[in-house]
Amino acid sequence: MAENVVSVIPARKGSKGIPRKNIRELNGKPLIAHAIEASKNTSEIDHTVLTTDSDEIAQIGREYGADEIIHRPKELATDEVPLAPVIQHAYAESEGNFEYVLCFQPTVPLITHTSVEEGIQQGLQTDSDSVIYIRDSTHQYWKKTNGEYNSVSADRKNRQMMEPIYEEIGVFLSHRSIVEDGRRICDSPSFYEVDRREGIDIDTYEDWKIAESVLQRKQLVYRLIGNGNTGTGHVYRGITLADHIFEHDVLFAVEKKDELAIDKLAESNYAYRVFEGEQAILEYIRTDVPDVVVNDVLDTSVEYMQSLAELDSRIVNFEDLGVGSKYADAIINALYEHSTPPENHYFGSEYFCLRSEFRYATPLEEIPSVERIMISFGGTDENDLTAKALRALSALNEEYEIDVVLGLGYTERDHLDTIIEKFSSPGRISVSQNINSMAKHMEQADLLITSNGRTLYEAASLNLPMISIAQNAREQKHPFAHISRGVLSLGHANYVSEENLQAAVEDYCSNREQREMMRNELSTHDIANGIERIKKIMFEEANEN
Known part of the structure; x- marks a missing residue:
């Protein structure tokens, strides 16, 4: 031939x-x-x-x-x-x-x-x-x-x-x-x-x-996690970023154990592949080296990151505090801040990836009174703070509409019913799981009780004041959870009693000046433009922190 x-x-x-x-x-x-x-x-x-x-x-x-x-x-x-x-x-x-x-x-x-x-x-x-x-x-x-x-x-x-x-x-x-x-x-x-x-x-x-x-399109492999322990925050971030990346090709990589991520990716219609484990993902990346590899899997290992670093790809990691992070070309961490970050580290709320449902929701313009309190701890709620919050609210003298939104990994739903029965008006309490729009729930709330995760930024984008509790030591490092930012942080879950939470809610509900101070402070943060900043970092368009 x-x-x-x-x-x-x-x-x-x-x-x-x-x-x-x-x-x-x-x-x-x-x-x-x-x-x-x-x-x-x-x-x-x-x-x-x-x-x-x-x-x-x-x-x-x-x-x-x-x-x-x-x-x-x-x-x-x-x-x-x-x-x-x-x-x-x-x-x-x-x-x-x-x-x-x-x-x-x-x-x-x-x-x-x-x-x-x-x-x-x-x-x-x-x-x-x-x-x-x-x-x-x-x-x-x-x-x-x-x-x-x-x-x-x-x-x-x-x-x-x-x-x-x-x-x-x-x-x-x-x-x-x-x-x-x-x-x-x-x-x-x-x-x-x-x-x-x-x-x-x-x-x-x-x-x-x-x-x-x-011809200018780049190939991006986006590895993420999403299971009962980690929740869906990582997969929602990946999908939200993909929604705004029209000029490049995105393929999601996920391990078989991350069933929540697989379900959400299937619903999104984006291209994804399921692998047996980390090594299988590495082998796939080696066969057709992409321009960009994103690791949205929390902490990485030295072995994994060294293997990636040998390839001719730009490596961008989210929220990586692990020993392998030093091999990444860029680290993006909206949840934690650093007064003098290294050249390739990007910290703080300005790098948060805000989902579209929040970008087009209506922020609170004033809170003259508190009618509806929302509780949402997401994921598995490892300390069952949902139950603690309900018990604290059951002791209030005033009656409020209470909207409870459970994470997909939460498994104590039946236990909550026994707590709700103790309220004088249990019919004023709604409990939801696997909802269509978190923003819709937040739009109707006057106060959110939550943990120190991504939900802080989502609520902040709507000027919704929060009382927060850290689920673990990692969450306690979140500096955005501070009254100067519009968030009343009560500290680590192990040291927050129901009485502490009850008192914080009572003070908030009775003090309009405090509510307006918190709401006004939340309105000063530029969260909506984080996606564009992240894209520039991912595709090497950022020249400064």
Whole structure:
């Protein structure tokens, strides 16, 4: 099969739609250079020919390694001349004697040498006289005949249910006999389908911008966790970031044990893969090294991070306080702050990833009185602070609407019912789990009792004052949980009694001045723009902390 194929790249100087199109730089190199490089990198192609009427294009062709430059006569360089005689002339003038001719138009710069090669192999193996490279273009089309519009499709269906419709791209393979006969393709060609991105054919400025955007896309592998112990905060952050990353490709990597994360990723429709463990994720990353690897898994080990550091990827970790963090290119930690952070560390509320439901919710403008108290400790609530908060509220003299939102990992639901029965008006208490919108619940609250996790920032984005309790020593390091930030922190769960919590709630409910002070302080924090800051860090656009 070797030494059978000559690639002919037609590139004239008279482009009208995009003037001087063939020599303009697309993502840092002339348009024709993309076709030349793909042709030269295709093992099935033995000879690459550039046919042109331009000395400038010819020079670029030589610089990028075209094997032969053929001068195209003026009569074959006009707008009216079809491609068949151009390829016929180039083949007749070229050096060598080849069985097949590949027409490779430079307007298809995204097609890979792998796809070019597979299409050629298909033609050679099936003894087809022609192979047309195509891409899926299935849509509802209408054609105009005698002044009337008629649907191409027989009936109205969703695009996914329609019979496929394909369009040619600017690449086709034909036997020499077809080319010598002055034809582009035979009467019964075979077809090779490429990915829609690869098949982008540049005719307009809009096509150009799309092609350049695709060439600049980076590959990101986002590893995250989500189970009964860690809750869903990590997976929600990953999905929220993916919602704002249109210009790059994101693949989520998750271990089989993280069932909550798998469920949420499945609902999101984002691409994800499930692995047996950390080593399997590493092996996958090594097979096709991405531009960026994100670890949203809390603390990392030296062994894992050293293995990643050996690859040519940018490594960005979230909330990593482990010994492996020193091998990351950037550490982002919204939950903890540092007065003098290292150059590649980004701390504090300005790097919080706020979910869309909070970005479009309505913040509190005033709290004249307290009517509704919300309790939410998320995850598994390891110290069952939900029960402690309910017992504390049951001792209040005033009656309030109480909205309890349980984390997906919480398993003591039946135990709560016995506490609720002791309230004088148990009907004023609602308990929810696996809710659709946390923001909707917060919008209706006048006070939130919660832990020192991400919920602090979500409530802060709505100017909702909080009384917080740290579940563990890690949470106790969260500096945002401070009255100067609009959060009344009671300390570590082991040292907060029901009486402490009851007194804090009573003070808050009876003191409007305190409520307004806390609400006003919360309104001063710029939390909504954290996603854009994170994106810049992930894709190396940040120059300063």
